[in-house]
Amino acid sequence: MAPTFRHRVGMGDPHAHYFTVELRVEGWSADILPLQMPVWTPGSYLVREYSRHLQDFTATSSSGIPLDWHKQAKQTWHVQTAGVSQVQIRYRIYANELTVRTSHLDASHGYFNGACLFLYVPEYIDQSQRVTILPPQSDWRVTTALPLVAESGNSFTYEARSFHELVDSPFEIGTHQIIPFTVLGKPHTLAVWGKSNLDYNRYLPDLENLIKTEANLFGGLPYENYVFIVHFADGYGGLEHHNSTTLLYSRFELQPDEKYYKFLGLTAHEFFHLWNVKRIRPSTLDRFDYAQENYTRNLWFCEGTTSYYDELFVFRAGITDVRTYLKQVSEAITRLQTTPGRRVQLLEESSFDTWIKLYRPSENTPNTQISYYLKGQLVSWLLDLHIRLESAGQRSLDDVMRLLWVEFASKGQSFPEEALTSLIEKAAGCPLEDFFALTLRSNAELPYERYLRAFGLQLTVEYENRPYLGIRTQEKEGRTTLSVVEEGSPAHKAGLSAGDELIALDGWKVAHSSLKERLSHLSAKTLVDITVFRREELMTLGVRLGEPVAERYHLSIRKDANEQALARLQSWLGKIEG
């Protein structure tokens, strides 16, 4: 008989941010009970060492007799069972990190990802797990995608088919707003914690529309029920799960339209992940190892392609117009083309090294890295245009998603990590070796121009109205410091360094708020004096200003586009109004 695992989660003094957790193991037969705590939350690729928030660990028999235990490693405990088959583990978890991938408990609510709270026995990770939630007050309710299997008084018990499912099902507990709704015959729940300026009369129909638009790509919804947990607070983020998602968004950033569309984009992004990455997933992200990094070169597809589709779905749902959509793509181009690191890091490298780079930014990040979300989004866009062009409009990236769904995900299988690009070629029906060599495995500029004219589009560049210096600044407590010095820039060549406190330009005080304006009165090739404090030492450096650099890119429909190009554009974006 396999052992059983029951977790109980209490929150007696929520304002102190402590979850009280109990794990009861029954039917254990070995002398040692090995327990581990995950070091990361799937979907957020950084080792976060959750065991650092664990304290007051105890182990007893069912009759309360203490059992010996010792720590084997930072996240591993070994309990000496002394022959008993029922073991109770108790501990407390400090939970005061309000992000989508961590846990947060205060007097207003409790939220957690299982990875931050629960212990597992590696050998029995596929064993079903029960979780009983004990809210501190009778008016607190529980929302999760897991099925409720028992309820008595103020205790709610849920069942997960495995530890994986438990970790993949976040919980929201409190007096949050619960809005149930049905789409395509499937029950959905919107659970909202926090006040905001969101117009629900607008969001609910838009949300339903987005769900239908995404389902339409695959021909239906592959779940029994789905939960959106939304935190309106100060922050931004989203995390995908099999049958749910958590979104964190700034509470007063839901208006005007441009900001609202960003929230819809986040919603569309995390929802699309229920297919792309949760079900359509590379073999490297099939069965998670919670004890260490799980490497993949395919996050450009899992995240980048999802980023390409998020704004596109909002557009396809008829919520944004062509102008807005092209503006969103233009902003992505601007972000990539103004990041010097695009000349350094390859897209596949960005994915593989996410564990040590993307989630751990430093002052040198813009010089050495590109985000697989951002470049992956633009590569996915160009890939879509490439396939449409090569197949004379007969195929598109949609066919790639459908092939991966039909051949692997719909059967519960992952696709082989190494096979992604050849599977994309198969769905596209054209050779893509050169395309991928250029976009995934080289740091050459993306070939926008190769596709734009064919689709009746043009990309124009707006240059800065000032000579190039090459620093980014930030202001804190009245002091302006250099947050980034761009590699190869005039500032870099002159010896300026990130961390320097900016004091004066040509002998006159200058600050974060006045720097751009002051530079705009100067011309390129001028030699200027920049005065900074570097670790309390005052120094003045001569900087030769450079020619203005690109500030913004604009994607627009060409006035001289021919009929064939407009037909291609229409096959990509549908009927273009106006």
Ligand SMILES: [Zn+2]
């Ligand atoms: Zn994502």
